[in-house]
Amino acid sequence: MSEDLAPNQRASRLWPTLRRLAREFGPERTPFALTVVAIVTSTVLTIIAPWVLGKATDAVFAGFMSLQMRGGQTKDQAIAELEAQGQGDRAAMLRAMDVVPGAGMDFALIGRLLLVTLAVYVAAQALMWAAGWIGNRLIQRVLLRLRERVEDRIHRVPLSYLDGKQRGDILSRLSNDLDNLSQVLNQSLQQIINSVVMVVGVLAMMFALSWQLALVALATLPLTVLVVALIGRRSQREYAEQWKATGELNAYVEESIGGQQLIQVYGATERTLEGFGAVNERVYRSSLRAQALAGSMMPAMSFVSNLVFVGIAVLGAWRVATGGMTLGSVQAFIQYARQFSQPLSQLGGMAAQLQSAAASAERVFDLLDAPDEAGETGTHPDFAPGAGRIEFADVSFAYAPGTPLIEHLSLVAEPGSTIAIVGSTGAGKTTLVNLLLRFYDVDDGSITFDGIDIRELSRTQLRSPIGMVLQDAWLFEGTIYDNIAYGRAGATREEVLAAARDAYVDRFVHHLPDGYDTVITEAADNISQGERQLITIARAFVSQPRVLVLDEATSSVDTRTEVLVQEAMNRLRAGRTSFVIAHRLSTIRNADLIVVMESGHIVEQGSHDELLDADGRYAQLYESQYAQPAEGADADADSAGPGASPGAGLDTAPGAAPSAGPSAGLGTAGQDSAEAP
Structure with a gap:
């Protein structure tokens, strides 16, 4: 089920989600059992303590009453004397007590009972501390495994799943939702077990002391259930909306930070702030409603608890006066009534927290339940990257059913050849690469690698001999050396440095403070866009691929650097099958085969x-790039400097001298003018 369900649909999944969350504790059976035993034992001791304290109260009251009677008479004689004096209520009270007339206070008994009470409370708290320590450790282990599974799942879901989600929302599940789960479980697991045992144990003790008073306490239970049900259902919807809106807010903030330069350049700060304000308002509203509902749970439960206390106090006083109960028993019962209502109030408050945890857990489980990439058929036993012949045979593909993008496409890349793919935006150029790398699988037809259908290969088998350089340079936070070495595990330092020299990284890296040990920041803003691209190209050198994919790989470098990079690319492509997606046609003039695509079809090659x-x-594409109007040529001449010819110094074939005319005048690097007809 999708995480995009409406909030009211989520409420029906509360208990299934909580049951699934409970199953996550399966590997922690032993520490969980120890936690439960410690909590149950602690709670039982806490339940026993008021009963022992009630006995101490009875001993004190009995001693006081004995001092009011003449010594030397029996209890029955004292009762008969009180009845003869018309003090029937006092006589009834005395009948329910264990008292010796004239004996006074039994301080030894009172002292022992108080010490037992103290020992019981100390033992209960020690066990509860131990339960908290063990429980916290097992919860963190459960969350550790959940985080690992979520991270693993992100690397196993098909690219189409990630393409359809906001990155910030995915990150929110890894951070906010799992943090919320951790917080709620740490606060609630111990409390839930304690409250359940407390309710059952206290209820048993109340019935043992007085079934009449116990019925008074139970009379308000339906009201408690009604309060929890009404408030809980609404709070579940609001918590679901809160965490969904939080994910959207994270996505919005991440996009704003990533595009800060463009936001400022285009004067879109106010619009961005307005958009942020709208999403932030949604988080505020949903959080306010969720917290208001959660906050109303405890006052409602306290009101019910006070009703119980009033009823028990009145009926208990009457029972003592009529000899139905001792004063200590009523005192113990009142304590039990508090203990009975307190866990109910806690369960009511925790219900709101569980609603929040369930909403977060659903979002995490939705990600864990995301479909895997198309099933692997296993490792092909006879596959070994060889010549690198790639064939698309009658391939058809659609991202969305009923909307075909590629239909009956056939293309052969002979070993060692360079295939350039050009066309306008949306023609299907990048889709071919996605299909080759099995980011998506073909709907019909087949793609073969050295004669073997790529669907018969594991994805690791398929992708290992393929190197790729994208238009958007992806670097991680680490040193330049580490980013280059990322291309192949086990690459030697000599190989990494040789790749850096071949990709002309060596030309700029020595000007940096720490050379190859310079740490690239998360946004890679301490080096230029062109330098970032050169590092990714060096990474491709290190990978030593049999098949090379270049997706507008030189679009981010300046014109002169492009000439150098093109020379490096020529060396990199030597002896390798290469697919080059290009917008600037100057970069692919020497390709063995140029394929022109339109609407998913090859229209020319x-x-x-x-x-x-x-x-x-x-x-037509070539003419649109190079046949510039007169004023455009003048502008280019101006930018080239005095005495330069129109287009001088711009995109030229590798190793060729700058020239003017149809083969020059491309404009600034990175402008994909071939996108338009």
Whole structure:
């Protein structure tokens, strides 16, 4: 079930979610059992303490009463004397007591009872502390495994799942929702067990002392259940909305931080703040409603508890006066009544916390239940990366059912050849790469790697011999050396440094404070965009791939650096099958085969010269880039400097001298003008 369910749908999943959460404690059976035993024993001792204290109260009251009677007479004689004097109520009270007329206070008995009471309370608290210590450790182990499973799941779900989710929402499940689970479990697990045992034990003691008073205490139980049910149902909906809105807020903040430069450049600060305010208002409203409902639970339960106390006090006084109970028994019962209502109030308050935990757990379980990538057929026993022949045979694919993107596409990449893929935005260029790497599986047809259908290979088998450089440079927070070495586990330092030299990272890295040990920040804002791209290219060198995928890999480097990088790319592509997605056509003029795509179909293919001679779609794309209007040429001439010809110094073939005319005048690096016809 999707996490995008409406909040009222989530309420029906409360108990299934809590049962599933309880199953997460399965590996912790032993410490959980020890925790339960410690809590139950502590609670039983806490239940016994008022009874012992009641006995001490009876001993004190009996001693006081004995002092009011003449010594030397029996208890029955004293009762008869009181009845003869018309003091029937006092006589009835005396009949219910264990008293010796004239004996006075039995301080030894009172002292022993008080010491036993103290020992019981001390033992109860020690056991409760031990239960808290063990319980906290087992909860953190459960949360540790949950975090590991969520992280593992993120790496196993299909790319389509992540494409359909906001990154901030995914992060919110890993952080906010799991933190909320941890907090609620730490606060509630021990309290829930304690409260349940307390309710059962106290109820048994109350019936043992007086079934009449016990019925008074139980009379308000239906009201308690009604309060919990009414408030709990609404609070569940609000907590679900709160955590959903929190995830959206995290996603919004992450996007705002990541795009801060563009936000400021386009003067969109006010709009961004307005958008943030709207989402923040949703979090505020849902949190306010959830907390208000949760906060109303305890006062409602306290009101019910006070009703119970009043009823027991009145009826208990009458029972003592009529000899039905001793004063100590009523005192113990009143304590039990408090103990009975207190765990009920706690359970009511915890119900709101459990609603919040259930909402968070649902979001975590929704992620854990996300589908795996298409099933693996296992490792192909005969596959070994060889020549690197790739064939798309009658391939059809659609991201959404009923909306085909690629239909009956066939393409062969011979070993060691360079295949350039061009076309307007949305033509399906990147989709071909996604299919080759099995980020998505084809709907019809097949893709073979050295004659073997890639669906027969494990994804690790398939992707290991493929290197990739994307337009958006992905770097992690670490040293430049580590980011380059990431391309292949076990790469030697010599191999890493050689890759850095081949990708021209070596040209700028020595100007940095710590050279290759310079730490790249999380946003990689201490090096330029072009330098980031060069590092990713060096990473591809280290991987030593049989098949190379370059998705507009040089779009972020300056024009002169591009010439150097193109030379490095030529060396990197040598002897390897390469797929180059390009917008700037100057970068792929020397490709063995240029494929022009439109709406998921190959409309043209051939060499650069062949396609220009055909005067088709490729020629139109080429003309749109290089046949600039006169004023555009003038502008380029101005930017090139005095005495330069139009377009001088711009995109040229690797190793070629700058030239003017149709093969020059590309404009600034990174402008994907080929996207438009």
